[in-house]
Amino acid sequence: MNESTRTPRFDFVSLGESMLRLSVPTGHRLDDTRVLDMELAGAESNVSVALARLGRRTGWVSRMPDHALAQAILRALRSDGVDVSAVNCVPDERLGTYFIEYATPPRSTQVIYDRADSAASHMTTADIDWDYLLDTRVLHLTGITAALSDNCYDLLGEAIQRAHAAGVRVSFDVNFRAKLWSAATAGEKLRPLIAQADILLCKGADAVSLFGCQGEPRKLMTQLKALTHATAVFCTFGEEGAAVLSGDDFVTQPALPVQIVDRIGSGDAFAAGVLDGCLSRDDYSISTLREGLQRGVALAAIALSQFGDRVLSSRAELNAALGTERLDISR
Numbered sequence: 001m002n003e004s005t006r007t008p009r010f011d012f013v014s015l016g017e018s019m020l021r022l023s024v025p026t027g028h029r030l031d032d033t034r035v036l037d038m039e040l041a042g043a044e045s046n047v048s049v050a051l052a053r054l055g056r057r058t059g060w061v062s063r064m065p066d067h068a069l070a071q072a073i074l075r076a077l078r079s080d081g082v083d084v085s086a087v088n089c090v091p092d093e094r095l096g097t098y099f100i101e102y103a104t105p106p107r108s109t110q111v112i113y114d115r116a117d118s119a120a121s122h123m124t125t126a127d128i129d130w131d132y133l134l135d136t137r138v139l140h141l142t143g144i145t146a147a148l149s150d151n152c153y154d155l156l157g158e159a160i161q162r163a164h165a166a167g168v169r170v171s172f173d174v175n176f177r178a179k180l181w182s183a184a185t186a187g188e189k190l191r192p193l194i195a196q197a198d199i200l201l202c203k204g205a206d207a208v209s210l211f212g213c214q215g216e217p218r219k220l221m222t223q224l225k226a227l228t229h230a231t232a233v234f235c236t237f238g239e240e241g242a243a244v245l246s247g248d249d250f251v252t253q254p255a256l257p258v259q260i261v262d263r264i265g266s267g268d269a270f271a272a273g274v275l276d277g278c279l280s281r282d283d284y285s286i287s288t289l290r291e292g293l294q295r296g297v298a299l300a301a302i303a304l305s306q307f308g309d310r311v312l313s314s315r316a317e318l319n320a321a322l323g324t325e326r327l328d329i330s331r
Helices: 043-053 068-079 143-148 150-165 183-194 204-211 217-225 266-279 286-304 315-322
Strands: 010-015 019-024 037-041 058-061 063-065 088-090 097-101 110-114 136-142 169-173 199-203 232-236 242-246 249-253
Touching: 010 043, 010 150, 010 266, 037 043, 037 068, 043 058, 043 068, 043 136, 043 143, 043 266, 063 068, 136 143, 136 150, 136 266, 143 150, 143 183, 150 169, 150 183, 169 266, 183 204, 199 204, 199 217, 199 266, 204 217, 204 232, 217 232, 217 242, 217 249, 232 266, 232 286, 242 286, 249 286, 266 286, 286 315
Parallel strands: 010 058, 010 136, 019 097, 063 088, 136 169, 169 199, 199 232
Antiparallel strands: 019 037, 097 110, 232 242, 242 249
16 A cells, blocks of 8 residues: 555544542532542643543553553553554653532642652653654644643644644644743743644633633634644633634534543543544534534543543534433433
């Protein structure tokens, strides 16, 4: 087969950190708990899981410690259908963790990170199997990985350059985390990365605080699009829904009604739905992008209705959420 017409091994590959998530139930306090619920977490692996469970061929690349807790994460990802064969496991390093104290108004949910100096934060180009990473239709990166360390930031720049040289589309989710870096630093450091994205995802609030965008959604997104060469820019606006801007085409999608169980991971679910729509065809026409927007909003709603960072859904469930009729009980 001619190399230029060879089908990539994967539809989607992501690069980033997975962690252990330790949480207490709503109403309990971290400083008074004796029991913690353990889940796995990580923006890039969350998107990989969601797409794998929708039937996409997905891979995830990282650097992890070679011990039982890291192996538990890899085993869970494999069971969800994600290929983790290119993860570099190294001895005598630590696994990032984070803790959650859920709350209801007037208190806000609190997150405590314990991820400094993790194995993933030490990732360099030497840890990456580049043939594996680029054997895909889409490479997905996020601003979280960029914030972990200077070498991780440099690695993302290298990955974007190599992806473009290989003809691989780059999806970039800004995914700002105020506990990792300030809005001013993130805005400055992320500008050269988002400029090179093919698909850009960003919360409307992050477009304001990081990049100084202002105004109603279309105006705000037009300002954001001026910072990137991306074919499409997707933004979320909380309960107001989401939108996509591509050229002169602007499409909005209202949020679905949902009873929220766990807010963590809904942004990754939105990204997965968007990319699932984009992967359905390669034309990136406005009809394809609109389909991605609809799937993103629906998958985010599904994620909000379940516990844990990963959205453990299916094609049938997503199709049902996209439908006009929904049943309280399916029997």
